[in-house]
Amino acid sequence: MIDTRIVSFLTLIECKSYTKAAQQLHLTQPAIxxxxxxxxxxxxxxxxxxSKKSLIxxxxxxILEKYAHRMMSVYNSTHQALEDAKNHLRRFVIATTPTAGEYYIPQLLAAYCSEHSDVRINLITDSINNIYNKLKLYEADFAIIDGRLTSDRYHSILLDTDYLCLIISPxxxxxxxxSVKMSELRDEKFILRSKEAGTREIFESYLESQRDSIRNYRILIETDSLATIKELVMSNMGVSIMSHNACKEDEQKGRLKTIPIMNSTMIREINLVYPKDFQHVDVLLELKKTYSKLH
Known part of the structure; x- marks a missing residue:
């Protein structure tokens, strides 16, 4: 059973007040x-x-907060795992990046669950940095990311490869x-992912490899919403750099046009990433097999 002091500690951090934490936990303030x-x-x-004004x-x-969250996560996962075992179920929390979560993964997971009636999946979408943190805190069992593994704390299985391209209105x-040269796009209005996004990192790294810089381009809007980027590009409000797979359907329906960039090396991997102590690598291999069938 989780230590009640840990529960009180995390509740206090969340409420930022001894009085509010005591009310939420139905305890007295002196008890907290x-x-x-x-x-x-x-x-x-x-x-x-x-400090009399705030809890800092x-x-x-x-450090204690970090490990307290991990303890709570492990406790909740243990409780859920035992409940699932009674019902002969296997449950996985999967974290995914926005591009993968919107365009590659839903169909894959739906197909996999159809083939495995004993599996239940909770899918969460977040930035790559937050995903690594969720894996570290055991808040996610494994992740499906559009990008390369950047930490030696985890293993990965390559699911697919993709490339970044220019997207414009028809x-x-x-x-x-x-095809088009980057030098021809200096006067274009760019609508890009935020600086933390993997797509943006690959784009900026490519520019640097070409002795170029993002500062040489006009960035109109930065957003984490792929739908917003595509909507603005479709309306001819600007251009963007995006995963080709994320634009396939829109291109087929004539809503967008994708153009390769000359001499581009902006290859993007789609990886299954999992902690070294993950006990169900067989599930990841089955997911890879299912993905291959779908593509």
Whole structure:
């Protein structure tokens, strides 16, 4: 059973008030204060800075918070796993990046669950940095990301490869071109993913490899919404750099035009990423097999 002091500690951080935390947990304020003092005595640290106005974690308090979240995650996962075992079910929390989550993965997971009636999946979409954090805190069992593995804490299985290309409106003057040079796009209005997105990182790395810079281009809008980017490009409000797979359907229906960039090396991998202690690698291999059937 999870330590009640940990529950009180995390609730206090969430509520930012001893009074509100006590109300939420149906405890008295002195009881919450006593539990925090017990944690401080056990670990020989100060958890919060002394401040009458706000609760600010000390560096040691931040470490405790990180591991407290991990403890809660493991506890909740254990509870769910035992419940699933009673019902002969296997449940997985899968984290995915926006591009993969919107265009590659839903069909794959639906097909896999149809073939395996004992599997239940909870799919969460987040940025690549947050996904690695969820894996570290055991808040996700494994991840499907559009990008390469960047940490030696995990293993990966290559699911597919894709490439980044220019996307424009069919009404754009470049729409009839079979390819384009980046130097021809200096005056275009770009609508791009945010700086934290894997697509943006690959694009900027490519520019640097060509002794170019993102600063040489006009960025009109930055957003994490792929739908917003495509909608604006379809309306001929600007151009973008995007995964080719993410635009296939729109191109087939004549809503967008994709154009390869000359001398581009913007190859993008789609990977299954999992912690080294993950116990169900067979599931990942089955997912890869299912993906191959669909493509």
């Amino acid at each position: 204060s006593h539990q925090i003092r017990q944690l401080e005595e056990e670990f020989q640290v100060k958890i919060f800075h002394k 974690l000390t560096p040691e308090g931040e 009404k754009h003057p470049l729409a009839k071109r079979s």
